[in-house]
Amino acid sequence: MSTADSADHADSAAPAGTPALSLRGAALSYGTHEVWSDLDLDVHPGELVAVLGPNGSGKTSLVRAVLGQQPLTRGRLEVRGRRPRAGSPEIGYVPQQRLIDPMTPLRARDLVRQGLDGHRWGVPLPSRRMRTRVDELLAAVGASAYGDVPVGLLSGGEQQRVRIAQAVATDPALLLCDEPLLSLDLAHQREVVGVIDARRRAGTAVLFVTHEINPVLDVVDKVLYLAPAGHRVGTPEEVLTTESLSQLYGTRVEVLHHGGRVLIAATGAHLDHDCHPAGLLEAEGAA
Numbered sequence: 001m002s003t004a005d006s007a008d009h010a011d012s013a014a015p016a017g018t019p020a021l022s023l024r025g026a027a028l029s030y031g032t033h034e035v036w037s038d039l040d041l042d043v044h045p046g047e048l049v050a051v052l053g054p055n056g057s058g059k060t061s062l063v064r065a066v067l068g069q070q071p072l073t074r075g076r077l078e079v080r081g082r083r084p085r086a087g088s089p090e091i092g093y094v095p096q097q098r099l100i101d102p103m104t105p106l107r108a109r110d111l112v113r114q115g116l117d118g119h120r121w122g123v124p125l126p127s128r129r130m131r132t133r134v135d136e137l138l139a140a141v142g143a144s145a146y147g148d149v150p151v152g153l154l155s156g157g158e159q160q161r162v163r164i165a166q167a168v169a170t171d172p173a174l175l176l177c178d179e180p181l182l183s184l185d186l187a188h189q190r191e192v193v194g195v196i197d198a199r200r201r202a203g204t205a206v207l208f209v210t211h212e213i214n215p216v217l218d219v220v221d222k223v224l225y226l227a228p229a230g231h232r233v234g235t236p237e238e239v240l241t242t243e244s245l246s247q248l249y250g251t252r253v254e255v256l257h258h259g260g261r262v263l264i265a266a267t268g269a270h271l272d273h274d275c276h277p278a279g280l281l282e283a284e285g286a287a
């Protein structure tokens with residue numbers, strides 16, 4: 001970590017053993033619509049927790065709560081032992097994958113630099129040190145070859161690497177990834193998961209929202225499954241079972257484990273189309 005980064009973290013030291021993210025009895029509502037409640041979750045340094053669930057189950061709302069953009073209705077949410085605040089350098093954020101306009105005048109390295117400038121207060125890094133740091137960040141995600149290319153001309157997977165480099169620029173304790181694999185092919189999914197996993201192995205806690213568990217199954221420590229009839233937290237083996245998901249959906253859901261992959265199929269006749277997991281099955285079947 002650079003001296004400047006250390007300065008950023010200096011007022012945020014947390015006692016050893018403090019989770020990077022902790023929720024206790026957390027609930028989130030929009031008006032009278034309670035999206036989830038009674039949520040307890042810890043994500044420790046070096047852990048990757050996948051957040052799964054059908055459309056509308058509150059995955060993005062959870063990300064927004066952690067970012068300090070959406071208040072809880074009840075309970076507690078802490079990032080390294082403190083309430084989150086918008087723009088905190090302790091949280092890195094990889095937003096949902098959207099292709100960047102080809103006409104965007106920024107180079108990949110400019111986007112990464114924004115990750116350093118955007119959070120920083122006080123004296124900015126001298127330009128030579130800034131360039132070195134940006135080079136290091138690009139190298140860490142395997143993007144050195146296209147640092148000077150306009151970011152809108154990069155492929156989806158290349159853009160996603162650059163977004164990750166930007167998100168980790170402040171060496172955050174917690175990395176939030178909101179569907180970072182959306183619209184990437186299998187090879188690029190693997191590459192992006194590899195980049196995020198390298199970060200996890202270096203001690204960053206990762207909260208990873210995804211519709212597809214299989215691309216991250218090998219690196220997941222825990223799963224948070226949000227569903228119409230509640231939620232469950234546990235290892236993939238504990239949560240991704242026929243019994244557990246049938247309870248969560250309130251209808252029969254078959255979970256098949258085959259060739260190191262998980263396939264989920266709804267067999268009930270009364271599924272709400274916004275809530276049933278067929279999308280998950282299709283997405284994973286296509287992977």
Ligand SMILES: Nc1ncnc2c1ncn2[C@@H]1O[C@H](COP(=O)(O)OP(=O)(O)OP(=O)(O)O)[C@@H](O)[C@H]1O
Pocket residue numbers: 030035053054055056057058059060061062
């Ligand atoms: N600002 C808001 N005001 C009112 N309702 C909202 C707001 N944001 C989200 N919702 C509702 O809250 C629920 C959860 O939305 P959220 O986007 O968190 O779900 P999600 O699991 O991320 O969905 P998806 O998988 O489709 O992205 C949905 O019913 C949504 O319509």
